[in-house]
Amino acid sequence: MTKRSMTVDDPLEDFAHREITLEGKTKIVHVAGAGPAVIVMTEMPGISPHVARFSRWVRDAGFTVYMPSLFGRDGAVPGAEEGAAIFQRVCVSAEFRAFAANASSPVTQWLRALAKFAHGECGGPGVGAIGMCFTGNFALSMMLEPAMLAPVLSQPSLPLNEPGGIEIAPEEIAAVRQRLEREDLTVLAYRFEGDRICKAERFAAYAEALGDRFVGRVLPDSAANTEVAPFFAKHVAYPHSVVTAHLIDEAGQPTIAARDEILSFFARRLRPEA
Template sequence: MHQFIIRHCQCAEGEEYAMPHRSMKMDDTLDDFAPRDISLNDVTKRVYVAGHGPAVIVMTEMPGISPHVARFARWVRDAGFTVYMPSLFGRDGAVPTAEEGVAVFQHACMSAEFRAFQANESSPVTRWLRALARHAHQECGGPGVGAIGMCFTGNFALTMMLEPSMLAPVLSQPSLPLRDPAGLEIAPDELHAVKERLDRDDLTVLAYRFKGDQICRAERFAAYAEALGDRFVARELPDDAVNTDVSPFFARHVPYPHSVVTQHLIDAAGEPTMAARDEILAFFTKRLAAAG
């Protein structure tokens, strides 16, 4: 059984509402999401859907949809969006243990869906995610779709800009390719097409990292800035803004600042990580709000 407390939050219109706060130390049943098996491009994936309004695709970090990832998805939902949270790896809703998390990571690295190590290549799963963006836009309407990738999926929101309905990409600690700190996990022709679209449609990309992140390092953000120019809007958070009360997987295998809006977020007013969360929600609102 989940442990709950009631906390008061601000909705998109500024009115207060009461939202149950679930324990981050217990598996999340995801009972307030509708699990749907969505088939696109002859591939079926489980997608957790909740909310109303324009669509935002929330892509999980490694090693799966943890309670922290689900909490962020609920914040997006409660800001006035329909969240589509695809299950890409791991055990949905689980608190990541050290052993299970390593097994998930190793399996993903070997999967044909991902390009964990190669620079200048796009993960094949991004084609399915682009189709999901198109599908979500058809279901939800509005000007377009937003997306956020985290860690292993961090760059996917950028590649998804090849889908015309995508308007609001957010890259949170993009970590691929793992062996090249300055590498970008996107094919050069696709990167060029994305840059052309950003310029043509006057769009920007938001990106976040902690300064001391040992996976998503400063060299990667420099490479993005060189490729995208001022269309790439980077935010680097101080290392002392990190939450240290994390799951066993992160405690053992990620012992440095990394997950900006999930594990390492400090859920308290005035914290830099909460300011990052609020900026992301405002970005989605600005890009996806219906005209008029």
Template structure:
């Protein structure tokens, strides 16, 4: 079905695809595996991983906020069509991701293999941008990948947003036992903090999951919980009809109003990245909400 067949008529909702012409499109090879990466900005590197069903206009909006805060943002294309507005047909993307060999969507699968490639991308980004290290921001399906990426020494600022994997275990952390031990050792050795966000009534990222992260990471886990009532009540169709719960704190369920809890969360993430990557504190984006 074409995009024109899936337009949404909710008042005030912008259902356009994002052409993302302000991003460079690159093919990045890591250990012989090539993936497309959207890149923009200047300054220390931040790898922003997309959520299902892909690099949506809301993910690109977050990427621009990161870029405008003084970073080079790298957005790897892991699934879906880049820039596409998330219609309910994104369910098909989710189904393909769940059976892909790159991801471990269900309990017992251990660490997703794609995280090895993402750690390589962090090394490439650090070599290109310099600075004390790289930020890693995960979202939903990729939420926990930001934590796994700390197995790469270049990653010093992990942000875990509403991690949804494993889908069938609300208390799981999507890491095999060896990687759990290695992540805990890295966090303890280098004094890392892991920043995380969820809504209190999110059915995909529950309080059980945050409790599991705290057991693994101790005080290094800074899990912050927003009221579900603060979530955007009119997200794109994929989130309204498939996700069906407050979920995407700084993308689809963000309410772009000054002082709103989701905007405060966004600003906290930008400040966290700035502090860990040793750049000046960011100013509010000049055109919040614009593409």
């Protein structure tokens, strides 16, 4: 993959920009690659160059990436003021439940439909998905779609006001656990030790709800990149984004090891023949 600057807007010119209508709602989805489908859900405040870079890594590992536009300006470097305005709008959006534990955001219904749609287009055993930050828990809710086989939760941050809460309805988390056990599946999750949004209490809540089907990884704060975009410098001034803004793109780094583990997880579930 050609190395790109993370400090200028990404034109996303190597993705097909598709309008996909599901559940009566149309969203732009950026699609690239070949092979089984993996849905990459952006962190706040939108599809930044770092999020696009992660999607390209997934694409180059042998998958078809579906990257839905859920909020923000696609490809933009996260600015401090613009990012804060996007965050405020999303927090009051009917599609998201930023402050409600024990309830799933309505947008997850559309994302489950996207998983089914992508599986129909790409084939293979099933679909993978990763959520980040604001969307971090969504891959877990998407396990209610039978096509979903490989869920990854990166610094799941909702609900914002309850560190030990999880953003999924009790009957849904029970159904997900039953499926994980029945089909011998696992959930991968990542956070930095000193993250002030995704704290240890949240991982403990997931572990209680899912048992040993929940595999949580905690990275040391020293592993986080400190050269970040203005939005993160002002509003997220601590280690948070494991595979995007706070990833250090150098061999031997813990964040690169996390990225490689995620790609291997997708490969085991979605390309077992490889």
